[in-house]
Amino acid sequence: MSWRWAFARHVAQAQRLLPTSSAGGGTGLLGRHHHHMPLASQIRSKEQQDPFELVADEVSLLVNRLRFMVSAEVPKLASTAEYFFKVGVEGKRFQPTVLLLMASAVKFSLSESTEGKVLSILADKLRSRQQNIAEITEMIHVASLMHDDVLDNADTRCGVRSLNLIKGNKLSVLAGDFLLSRACVALAALGNTEVASLMATTVEHLVTGETMQISTSTEQQRSMEYYLQKTYYKTSSLISNSCKAVAILAGHTAEVSVLAYEYGRNLGLAFQLIDDVLNFTGTSASLGNGSLSHIRHALDYLRKSHGVERTKELAREHTDRAVKAIESLPYSDDKDVLTSRRALVDITERVITRTK
């Protein structure tokens, strides 16, 4: 559950340390995996934009809406919400960023015909519904951070004293429940049963993952299958199912929706694997970041049954699959679509190459 925070720090650093443009040669960030990059040839722009910049304004609006909602509706929970929505502003942007980029990546291009205006209104409406998915995802994510804080009696998260030490367990549980109920109301308002069901199931997965984590036997701790299953539930289900929801709302076929899902699933798994490696090798700034039980679990897994190199390889396999999913999306020559797809690929590379 802590990956967002860790990732945010990484991104801030990576933006200074790593080249963000790979156009024009094989030496850039993406160049090393040129065999995965037929997209590159489709992209006309000479400059690859920073993926987070592409949707930064939209994400800011979204987060501010969420913060305002909690503060306005339940003043007593305002400070609780502020705490989670304010700490590490960049950190909050990861999942909404991916989802808004995915929304653009699976966009149907509008022709410049006479129907253009009507279609454009519909497109705006769709975008607004996809933003809702990003909001709901963020609500579920923050709610689970709040509840994890209670569960673990964690005394630090991301270097900041955890909320439940400051405010007490009561408010953490209540604020989390409030966000979950709001997520459920927002899902109902979308009026799409399949999407509502998908997203509600992610909450169940978060619970299942956490349960697997706190109740692992020694034998289970050494089982790779168990470890990956738990990692999927805890870290990957939310982003994968919300990516899928974004595609479903756009009216895509099952095939495209599954590609969106596969991107999110593999991105999430890769992130967590790398996070566990960095925690194990002690180079991660996020050591105090995950729950203790999670870190113990990961360490045990890494130490007992698989090495660091093997885990990195596995993470690379997952980012390769994420890239493959993006490349398998239907052909488009829309500049915005191509830029967004490239940004999603760029994000996988940042996940795999981070060193802290």
Added chain:
Amino acid sequence: MSWRWAFARHVAQAQRLLPTSSAGGGTGLLGRHHHHMPLASQIRSKEQQDPFELVADEVSLLVNRLRFMVSAEVPKLASTAEYFFKVGVEGKRFQPTVLLLMASAVKFSLSESTEGKVLSILADKLRSRQQNIAEITEMIHVASLMHDDVLDNADTRCGVRSLNLIKGNKLSVLAGDFLLSRACVALAALGNTEVASLMATTVEHLVTGETMQISTSTEQQRSMEYYLQKTYYKTSSLISNSCKAVAILAGHTAEVSVLAYEYGRNLGLAFQLIDDVLNFTGTSASLGNGSLSHIRHALDYLRKSHGVERTKELAREHTDRAVKAIESLPYSDDKDVLTSRRALVDITERVITRTK
């Protein structure tokens, strides 16, 4: 949140202590308020059945389904769920009982015509969806009990050591979250946006009520308006909105749905007012039952601004309104409908006359 448990004990006692039939005279349980009983003349049966018996089998099936669901899906949470679904078996029946009776009370009668068979299949399907509402209500209710246990560090609930002392906060929060996520999935599956929104809002109300309770200033504690608002959120919103959902699923007009809502709202408020009085006068067996903050709140309210008698009067006003709502339902000569309406009225009387 504790009323179900208290009520269960009351019912068990009331069934031994109080006459359950009021037919044939003004001396029975309902006879004292004959001015509210035009229903009585409509009911052909000489014997008024016990309201809880009327739907006991259906409620048992429902609770067993819930227990099985949790156990099968997340074995680690099985004992947690068992704990809440097993303790005080009668206790668990209150809200589902009211909802299933309401489903019958707002039933459209089927004619014995040739379309009878088709209509009967539709009626079965509707009943099954209304049972889903009862299940969802129970999931939300039990989830909030679980989370309240964490919040209050309560060491007793209903005379049994609270779950979080036995199992720890972790599992209480997780099991509650699991039930909430399942409730959300089940709501999505119903495919009715209005109903999903109604029910999701009740979770928000439970949070709001709990927040009001733990954050009451002295001035607020003496405010009757604040007290009643909090009581609505904490005790009455769930049963009132689920009653409304049952009517909406049946395809009723807004007018009928609001009557169903009004019944639930006033029943819930009356129950909590009486519960607070009994806690205050020390005759309630449920003293260790509510959260301490709730009891303190109630005591302060009763002591400072209003007397016991005034509160009892207020509770009576609410049961009167609940009865009025049932009486205002559209005319029916269907025996099952009339029996169910009578049972709902009977329940209001049991709420108001209980002495422990």
